[in-house]
Amino acid sequence: MRSKSQARPKVGVFKFASCDGCQLSLLDAEDELLAVARAIDIAYFPEASSIMKKGPYDIGLVEGSVTTHHDAERIQHIRRQCRTLITIGACATAGGIQALRNWAEVDEFVRAVYASPQFISTLKTSTSIAEHVPVDFELRGCPISKHQLLEVISATLAGRKPNVPTYSVCMECKRRGNVCTMVAHGTPCLGPVTQAGCGALCPAYNRGCYGCFGPMESPNTASLSQQFRVLGQSSGDITRAFRGFNAWAWPFRQASGEGHRS
């Protein structure tokens, strides 16, 4: 535990290509927000405050993926400014849903979407922060769990290891007493290959897991794909199942058929 005399750690929250939902998890921690604000110095958080203090920072929380030349340079600068860099959410840890562009021609999208495509400058890919700079800790999820975010902050402040398990969603699902949606209903579920953290939210409502928390520690996607086939899923269905928020995470990318165009 840090003693009172020590300065509160200076924290910066940085956004890349993302929907802002993960940063909002911090603001969403309503009951704990005052305690968080007392324990850390939120020095840079444009989403929450117009006061933006300059670095360096003790902890940098990075949301979003790298999709532009500008952002590819900016993350290098942020890395140099942060002693500990923690990436938050599927965009930052895997490239996010926007990584679907990695299988397509981004120029076609630009022409289809923008009235004046000549003003758009973008990379052909959406990639995770760890593909650009060394990352100290990755917090998964689309969005992240506010409990896990608070856990990482509390553990960092207390000098202990955060309880962020890397095992499957099934562990949380069975502890919660859910009926297995795949076995009992024949609903395809990514739970067995997806990292825990959400509390098995979708299976609790009889939906298969969408893989929001990305690949678990030892994802056997080949076996799960085989089981999906037994349940009547086509190759296209399986590709689409793995090409969600964590499509570009290597085990899911591979399982979705690396060479396939969507």
Place this chain on the structure above:
Amino acid sequence: MPRFFRLDEPALDGLIEALRQQGYTAVGPRVRDGAVIYDEISSVADLPQGWASEQEAGKYRLNRDPSAGPFDYVIGPSSWKQWLHPPEARLFAAERENGAFRILPNTTSAPRYALVGVRACELAAIAIQDRVLLGDRYTDPIYQARRKALFVVAVNCTRSAATCFCASMQTGPRAVEGFDLALTPVGNGRQYLGETGTDAGAAVAGELGWPEAPPEMMSEAAETVRAAARAQTRNVALEGLAEALTAAAEHPRWETVAKRCMACGNCTLACPTCFCTTVEDTSTVDGARAERWRKWDSCFTQSFSYIHGGSVRTSVKSRYRQWLTHKLAYWQQQFGTPGCVGCGRCITWCPAGIDLTEEARALRA
């Protein structure tokens, strides 16, 4: 000496009511989310009358079956472990106080459960958890408190699922011990043969004034349960099994099964005997309060075998081997029985459909 009684459906309802009157929380089978699970019940109306389960490796379907009595679902995904050895339990909480810390008392008193519908295989599983959690120098106080307060109404199986193999494990389908009362559905599940197992069970039976069972009812009950045993299609050959598995440490079958195993942990958490837990410490953001929690763990996770420097069992193959050999071989040396009771949950609820009986057979070849 056990005594035998005849019960009809209102008498079963009366039993549930009497247990509730005595301060027990009655827990029994009921339908939820397309399966029969164990949860609180208040009357026979909550029981899964008219439902039958279809079970295969990696597959479970609950189907309407007008001929099915309230206990013809056989077994479902949940086990009584959830009630006796809870999935998550707070071990203690502490608060910072004047530069030191104070351990707060755990004030929650143990719930008194009356379990209604415990199968013979599940009684065997409870007996195994008793040996593990109470039978040593170290007893588990959470389990002990719940276990002491327990009232058990066993129900003998008159149907078997395709994944059942209790007969070969010599744990069922007839409940022999470990119950206060045991019921056997007879006459198409509309009546029950009641049997007392303990003084507590006899006291309840006496209080409710059940009539004595006629001899023909007893022979009908015995035959129905024997028929359920004969209907079982899966089995594990116990003779020489521990030695054979111990000798099969380098068998190529481990590689084959590891290709299918997802190390998701479902088998271990569905298993009524698996008892492993992990411990997590939590603290509040301001560091003023800390708690220690115990949660069900699985030997299929990487962290389970983590020691300084890394995990001992890095491959899924080594984890599956650890689990199966512990269940069917080393458990015997450690606790005097196999760790498997033949309920078949690990088979039905494996999302990859891995069949323990098939693996055990292949490993002996």
